[in-house]
Amino acid sequence: MAKSTKVQAHIEEEKKDLYDKLDQHLSQETNQIKKIKPGDIVEGIVMDRLPGAMIVDIGYKSEGIVADKELNSQVIDVEALKTGDKVTVYVVKTDDDDGNVILSIKRTDQARKWLELEEAMNNNKEVEAEVIESNNGGVICELGGGIRGFIPTSQLDAARVYVDGVRKVGRDISSAVQKRLSGLIGEKISARIAELNREKNKIILSEKMFLQERDLEQREETLKSIREGDTLEGEVSGITPYGIFVNAQGLEGLVHLSELSWDKVERIEDIYSIGDKVKVQVIGVADNGKRVAYSVKRLLPDPWQEAIAQFKVGDVVSGKVQKIAKYGAFVRIGKGLNGLIHISEMSDQLVRDPHDFVKEGEEVNVKILSISTTERHLGLSLKGVDSSAPVKSTISTKSDAAVKKLDSEELAEKIDTAIEEELN
Secondary structure (H helix, E strand, O other): HHHHHHHHHHHHHEEEEEEHHHHHHHOHHHHOHHHHHHHEEEEEEEEEEEEEEEEOOOOOOEEEEHHHHHHHOOOOOOOHHHOOOEEEEEEEOOOOOOOOEEEOOOHHHHHHHHHHHHHHHHOOOOOEEEEEEEOOEEEEEEEOOEEEEEEEEOOOOOOHHOOOOOOOHHHHHHHHHHHHHHHHOOOEEEEEEEEEEEEEEEEEHHHHHHHHHHHHHHHHHHHHHOEEEEEOEEEEEOOOOOOEEEEEHHHHEEHHHHHHOOOOOOHHHHHHOOOOOOEEEEEEEEHHHOOEEEEOOHHHOHHHHHHHOOOOOOEEEEEEEEEEEOEEEEEEEEOOOOOOOEHHOOOOOOOHHHHHHHOOOOEEEEEEEEOOOOOOEEEOOOOOOOOOOOEOOOOHHHHHHHHHOHHHHHHHHHHHHHHHHHOO
C-alpha cells in the first residue's frame, strides 16, 4: 500500500513537471498560436509555391492558402517570391469548408489603400483618380489597389463638361455632356475626397473642391507678391456684356470692356471663350483682393500713339469733316485720329452756325493746336491755316510703298473705305 502511494505521488510529480514545462513553452510569444480574424493583415513566410496557389505560414494552427486570383499586387513583385520569403497577407477566412485559412495578397493592397484614402480625406489631401468609365451622372475612377471612386458631373471642372465652361441643363444638353464625359476616359484628375464609406465600398470625389482650394492657396500667394503694373498669365473664367473675368494665378479679376482692346469691341464672344489663355496687366487691387482690375490692351501697342507720332503741334494737315455740332466740327485727319475745330477757331468772323463754314464730308486743311494723349484727341484750327503753308500728309509712311502703286482714284476710294470702317 505504501509502495502504491509512492508510485502515485511520483506520477503526480511528473505530470506537474510536464504541465509546468508546457506552460513555460506556451508562455513564450514565438510558441503561441496566433489569434486571427477576417480582415486582419499579418506577416507570414512563404512555405511553398503550387500551380495557381501559394502556401504561407502565418503562425496559426494551420497554414494559409493564397489562391491564384488573390496573388495580384501593385506593391510587390509576387512572381519573385520564393520559399522562405516574408510576405504580408490579408486574412479572408480563418476556416473554410476544408478547414483551411484563406489569405490574399491583392486585398492587402486594397486595405493599405483604404487606409491611405482615409488619411487623405481626414487631412484634406489631394488624390489622383484615373477615369475608366462614364455614365449619365459623372465618371468612375480608379484610385489604385482595385478601389474605385465616383466624381459626379456637378463636381467636375465645368470647363471639362460644357463647351463654353458654363453649366447648363436641358435634354439637348444632356447628350452633349455625355459625349464630353466619355472623352475623359483615360485622363487623370486631381480631386479631394468628399465622402468615404469603406463598409459600403463607396467613395465620392470632387475636382471642384480641389480647384477651389488650390486657387485659394494660390490667390493668397499672388496677393502677397503682385503690384500694379505687373503682368500675369491667366485664363478666361467668365464672359459678361461689360467685360471678361480672368483667373490669373488664383486671383480672379475683371477686364472691363474698355480695357479689352484699343479698337471698339462689338461682341466679346467673338474674341474670347471660356478657358482661353490671356496675358493681363494689373491696374487695380482693392478690398484685399476682393476687387481686382486687369487690362489686356495696355500690354498691346497703342495704334493711336503710333499714328500721332508723325505729327506735332503747328502742323497743317488735311482732314474730313465727320460731324458738326453747335460748338464746332469734328474732323478725321487719319486712321484713328480725331480732332475738334472749336467754333472759336473756325473764322476770324463771328460764327453763329458752324454749318455756314464747313459741311459734313468736306475735305479741309486744319492746323494742329494741341495733342492730348490722355483724351486721345486733337485741338484743330481752320482760321489759323496759312494758305502758303505746306500740308502734311495724313497717310502713314508705313503704307507709302503700297500707295505709290495706286492711282489717285483708287487711293481715295481705299481711304474712304478705311475711314468708314473705323467710324462703324
